[in-house]
Amino acid sequence: MSRDYILHRIRTALGRGAGQPVADPPPARIRVPQVSMEARVASMVERVRALAAEAVESDDPRGFVASAIAGKTAVASNAPFLAECGIAGLPGVRTGITDREELRELCATADVGITSADYALADTGTLVMLASPREARLISLLPPAHIAVVPRERILTGLDELFSLLPNPAELTSSMVLITGPSRTADIEQILVRGVHGPGILSVVVV
Amino acid sequence: MSTEFDRKSHNTLVDANLQLAIYTATARLKEKRIEVVSSEALPDYQELRTQANAIKKHTIDNLDHYLEEFERNVAAHGGKVVYCKDGTEVSDFVLQLAKERAAHLIVKSKSMTTEEVDLNERLAHHGLESVETDLGEYILQLANERPYHIVAPALHMTRYQVADIFERCLNVPRETVIEKQTALARSVLREKFLAADIGISGANFLVADSGAVVIIENEGNARLTTTAPKIHIAVAGIEKVIPRAQDLATFLKLLARSATGQLLSVYTSFLSGPRRASEIDGPDEFYVVLLDNGRTRLLPDKAKRQSLYCIRCGACLNTCPVYRKIGGHSFPWVYSGPIGAILTPQFMGLQHEPSLPFASSLCGACGEVCPVKIDIPRILLELRSDTRKADARENRNRLEKLAFRAFAWLMTHPRLFEMAGRIGRSLGWPAGTKGPLGAWLSERDLPPLPAHSFREMWRRR
Numbered sequence: 001m002s003r004d005y006i007l008h009r010i011r012t013a014l015g016r017g018a019g020q021p022v023a024d025p026p027p028a029r030i031r032v033p034q035v036s037m038e039a040r041v042a043s044m045v046e047r048v049r050a051l052a053a054e055a056v057e058s059d060d061p062r063g064f065v066a067s068a069i070a071g072k073t074a075v076a077s078n079a080p081f082l083a084e085c086g087i088a089g090l091p092g093v094r095t096g097i098t099d100r101e102e103l104r105e106l107c108a109t110a111d112v113g114i115t116s117a118d119y120a121l122a123d124t125g126t127l128v129m130l131a132s133p134r135e136a137r138l139i140s141l142l143p144p145a146h147i148a149v150v151p152r153e154r155i156l157t158g159l160d161e162l163f164s165l166l167p168n169p170a171e172l173t174s175s176m177v178l179i180t181g182p183s184r185t186a187d188i189e190q191i192l193v194r195g196v197h198g199p200g201i202l203s204v205v206v207v
Numbered sequence: 208m209s210t211e212f213d214r215k216s217h218n219t220l221v222d223a224n225l226q227l228a229i230y231t232a233t234a235r236l237k238e239k240r241i242e243v244v245s246s247e248a249l250p251d252y253q254e255l256r257t258q259a260n261a262i263k264k265h266t267i268d269n270l271d272h273y274l275e276e277f278e279r280n281v282a283a284h285g286g287k288v289v290y291c292k293d294g295t296e297v298s299d300f301v302l303q304l305a306k307e308r309a310a311h312l313i314v315k316s317k318s319m320t321t322e323e324v325d326l327n328e329r330l331a332h333h334g335l336e337s338v339e340t341d342l343g344e345y346i347l348q349l350a351n352e353r354p355y356h357i358v359a360p361a362l363h364m365t366r367y368q369v370a371d372i373f374e375r376c377l378n379v380p381r382e383t384v385i386e387k388q389t390a391l392a393r394s395v396l397r398e399k400f401l402a403a404d405i406g407i408s409g410a411n412f413l414v415a416d417s418g419a420v421v422i423i424e425n426e427g428n429a430r431l432t433t434t435a436p437k438i439h440i441a442v443a444g445i446e447k448v449i450p451r452a453q454d455l456a457t458f459l460k461l462l463a464r465s466a467t468g469q470l471l472s473v474y475t476s477f478l479s480g481p482r483r484a485s486e487i488d489g490p491d492e493f494y495v496v497l498l499d500n501g502r503t504r505l506l507p508d509k510a511k512r513q514s515l516y517c518i519r520c521g522a523c524l525n526t527c528p529v530y531r532k533i534g535g536h537s538f539p540w541v542y543s544g545p546i547g548a549i550l551t552p553q554f555m556g557l558q559h560e561p562s563l564p565f566a567s568s569l570c571g572a573c574g575e576v577c578p579v580k581i582d583i584p585r586i587l588l589e590l591r592s593d594t595r596k597a598d599a600r601e602n603r604n605r606l607e608k609l610a611f612r613a614f615a616w617l618m619t620h621p622r623l624f625e626m627a628g629r630i631g632r633s634l635g636w637p638a639g640t641k642g643p644l645g646a647w648l649s650e651r652d653l654p655p656l657p658a659h660s661f662r663e664m665w666r667r668r
Contacts, residue, residue, distance in 0.1 A: 003290040006445065006499050010271045013506030022269040026261040028453035029254075047470075078487075100488045104435075108401060124470045136487035137434045141427060159471075163456045170284060170417035170452070170479035175434075175489055178475040183427040185389060187343035187361050188369055190232050193389040196342055197396065198427025198474065 032161045040122040040155045041206055047125025051181030052194065053202035055125075061149045061205050062086040065114060068147060068203060069093070072111035075103070075143065079116035079134045081151060085207065087114060098133070107142035113199065115140050117150045119165075120204070123158040124180055127204065131175035140179060145201035148179075152206050212562055215537040225363055229534050232362045233525040239468025240522055240576070249464070258457045260580040263516035266415075266449055270506070273415040273448045274497065280418025284480030286493035293500050294324025297442060300496060301326070301407070302333050308438065310335075310404030314396075316422070316429035317341040318409025319357060319519055321442050322541040323500055323554075326407070337407070338399050340428035342392050349376040355535035356543065358466050358521035363534060396428070406432035406490070410443035411518065412458060413495070416451045419479035420495060423462060423472045430474050439478070439490040445497050446515035452477070458518065461578035465520035501554035511586050514549050516579040523573035523583060529566055539563065545573035549586045557594055564590035606643055625662055632656045 011018060035043075041057060048055035058064050065087050076095040082088045088095040093114065097103045107113060115135055119128035127148050131137050140146050156162055169176040183198030194200040219225055244252045266273050278288040291297045304310070313330065315321070315337055327348065330337045339348040343361035347354060350372050354360035361369075370383045373391060382388055408429050412421040420441040422429045433439045449458065455477075463469040482489030505514055524530045524544030535543040539560040540551040548563045564587045573583040598604045617624050631637075637653045 002292040002296060002499070006290045006292065006497070006503065007271050007274065009499070009503040010274070010445075010506060013503055014268065014270065016269070016271060018271075020272075022272045023265075025265045025450045025454075026258065028451055029258045029457050030453060031251075098487055103487055104401075108397075126471055131482070131486045131489060133485045133487065137430070138488050141430050141434065159456045159459055163453045166452075168417050168452050169477055170280070170414075170419050174284065174478065174480050174483050174486060174493075176477040177430065178471060178477075179473065180469070180471040180475075181473050183425070184473055185342045185426050187341070187346070187359065188364070188366055188385045188388060189228075190235055190359070190362075191385045193386050196389050196393055196426045196428075197340070197431055 028163075030160045030164050032164055033157050035122065035157045037152060037155070040157060041152055043122040044120055044125060044155050044204070044206060047123070048181070048202075048204045049125075051125055051202075053125075053182055053204065055204045055206070057152075057206045059207070061207050062090065064205055065147060065149065066090050069112050069114075073109070074112040074114055075106045075110045075139055076114040077116065077135045077139050081116045082114060082149060085149060087149060097136075103136055103138060104142075107138040110143045112145045112147060113139040113141070113143040114147045114149065117148050117154065119162060120150050120155045120206075121158050121162060121178070122155050125204075127179040128162060129177045129179060130169070130173040131177075132173060137175055137177070140177075141198050144195060144199055145203070146179075146182075146199040147203045147205065149205045149207060155206070212537060212539060212560055212566070216533040216566075219534045219537055220532060224365070225534060226532070228363055228365070229531055232356075232359055233531050236359070236467060236521070237525040240465055240525070243464045243468050243470065249460070255457055255461055256578055256580050259461055259518075259578060260516065262449060262454050262457065263579050264513070267446060267506075267512055267515050270445065270448070273450060274445060276415040276450075277413050277418060277448050277495075280416065281480065281493075281495055282418070284418050284493075285483075286418065286480040286495060288495045288497060290497050291499065293498075294326065294329060297321075297324055297326060297496055297498060298329035298333070300494075301330060301405075301440065302335065304438070304440075304494070305335055305405060308404065310438070312399065312403045313337040313405045313407055314399050314403040314432050314436065315339050315344075316406070316408045316424065316432040317344050317360070318407070318442055319354070319541060320409050320444050320498055320500075321407065322354060324498070326442070338396070338403075340396050340399070340432060341424070341426060342389060342428075345392055345396065346372060349373070353536070353541060356521060356524055357519050357546075358524075363536070400431045400435045403436045405438045405440060406434075406436040407440045407442060408432050410441045410447055410495070411462065412455065413443055413448040413497075414450075414452050414455070414477075414479075415448055417477075417479050419452065419477050421455065422476045422478065423459075423474070424476075425467075425469075425473040427474060430476055433476060433478055434489055437490055438492045438494070439481075440494045440496060441478075442496040442498060445499055445502055446517075462518055462520055465522040465576065465578040505553050511549075511553065511589055513581050514546075514553055514586060516581050517546055517550070518579055519546075520578055522576040522578065526572040526576050528568060528570060528572070533566075545583045545587075546581075549583055549590065552590050552594075557590070557597055561594055564588075564594060607647070610644070625660065628656070628660050632658070632660075
């Protein structure tokens with residue numbers, strides 16, 4: 001359609017020729033600080049709590065999740081770590097779903113979505129979720145509550161470390177989502193309300 | 208001077224409730240921003256701004272190169288880029304696709320770019336329902352209004368107005384508790400998400416080396432829009448492209464802090480193409496609409512080209528003494544505040560609202576808070592100069608020009624000047640001036656003339 005017209009207008013305005021090479025962009029600004037694992041865990045927990053979400057460090061993630069979902073319905077992702085922790089086998093938890101429609105039905109009615117996370121960012125309290133056969137997108141999105149069970153060695157210092165590890169996330173996945181706290185809005189009179197479209201309740205379990 | 212702009216500004220100034228709403232909302236956003244960009248909270252804030260500016264400058268100066276790289280990488284991941292000159296081309300594309308896929312319902316997440324071209328209205332005109340899903344935007348769509356603020360679209364509304372709108376449009380009992388209003392919107396919109404055939408989003412960034420669109424939000428509606436329907440269309444201005452995913456380490460630190468005072472917004476989605484074969488969910492089709500709509504008009508001017516660096520954080524609105532008095536709806540187009548005052552005349556042409564670049568005190572606050580260091584005050588001055596040059600070319604404001612020439616003549620004739628001063632003082636000028644000069648003075652402050660002129664005092668010393 002208008003591709004050639006627009007590109008031509010741009011080139012004319014900038015005084016550039018088609019396919020003319022460009023100088024290198026300014027170097028990307030990536031600064032990865034040295035932070036001990038203890039400090040990362042502490043920062044992660046503190047930041048998540050500051051976002052009005054729950055954060056715990058636990059040696060017994062199975063026990064934590066079991067009591068959190070008691071009497072409720074839950075969908076768990078196919079992350080091997082959830083199976084390792086014994087969470088996938090808890091009563092009331094549906095897991096192992098690979099069909100999109102089935103997953104959608106389940107997530108639309110489940111009380112809780114349980115996932116792991118590919119990474120977490122300590123300085124902002126962020127979960128990093130890469131779509132894959134192990135992690136579906138809707139589990140952390142449709143149910144009103146989201147529990148993320150994260151191995152501590154997955155906690156990075158922050159965005160700079162994430163993008164130094166994954167300089168091009170598109171090579172791995174069609175969807176990388178950073179989750180920083182529960183879904184929120186302040187669109188009416190600047191009053192903060194949680195859970196407007198995504199989960200209003202977020203729990204992060206650091207193992 | 209435009210009567211429409213004057214009238215709307217005046218109506219806002221005399222509305223006490225509206226003044227309070229604008230003042231409190233912008234003050235909150237402004238204070239939260241200051242907290243998180245302070246030197247204690249973010250020591251390298253100024254370096255990040257410099258870096259963001261350098262990246263934007265490099266990208267805009269080589270825009271064709273990065274758009275083509277972006278396009279190649281979107282295609283490599285199974286998506287498709289569609290270039291559109293204007294709103295007609297965008298709606299034609301969406302309508303055609305909807306027809307081919309027998310789609311009836313569209314869910315939309317917030318996008319200023321689609322506001323520019325009135326996409327919802329265009330689609331509705333052809334019988335295609337397109338539902339806004341950001342809470343503020345949803346309320347505005349029901350009320351048939353446009354956004355009041357780039358970041359807080361329904362900033363001007365009270366819970367009681369929202370209650371009226373919901374009662375009228377959704378056929379529900381009147382509800383004035385904000386939590387319940389939000390829950391109501393959630394349940395209505397959840398149905399739409401699950402039934403929709405197409406999701407249309409905006410984009411905060413287009414990443415050339417990854418072929419990815421980056422969408423930033425707090426509610427989760429953009430995630431739902433881009434995940435639940437089988438087709439995702441992202442609509443973005445051509446200026447949104449950045450070279451590398453690694454540049455996000457710079458921009459993400461600046462955007463949420465400048466916009467809402469958060470360290471990061473709740474959801475940052477980095478989406479490249481439709482779902483891959485092994486992935487469980489996500490859309491089957493992925494399109495990126497690259498919209499010009501006046502942007503290429505800005506490129507020839509090297510000084511003003513930087514207007515395209517804007518990442519739509521809204522910080523300049525919150526800090527602007529003019530925006531904070533006259534509000535968002537006084538501005539003639541979708542973009543308001545200082546950034547609106549420089550984008551509107553450049554996208555739409557100077558004649559669209561000639562007084563816009565003049566509606567500023569040039570205090571410089573907008574340039575100071577801009578995370579990508581756009582020199583907004585300087586561009587306002589350039590636009591003022593352009594406006595005056597156009598006036599001269601088209602022989603407008605002849606009377607004003609004549610008056611200034613007469614004044615210059617008077618000032619170079621000391622005796623006459625003194626005599627004129629004496630007459631002016633005896634008449635109590637400038638108070639009570641009528642006619643064209645009175646109208647001219649109605650928007651300007653002249654101090655009252657002193658009892659004695661400098662010359663008189665000098666003679667008497």
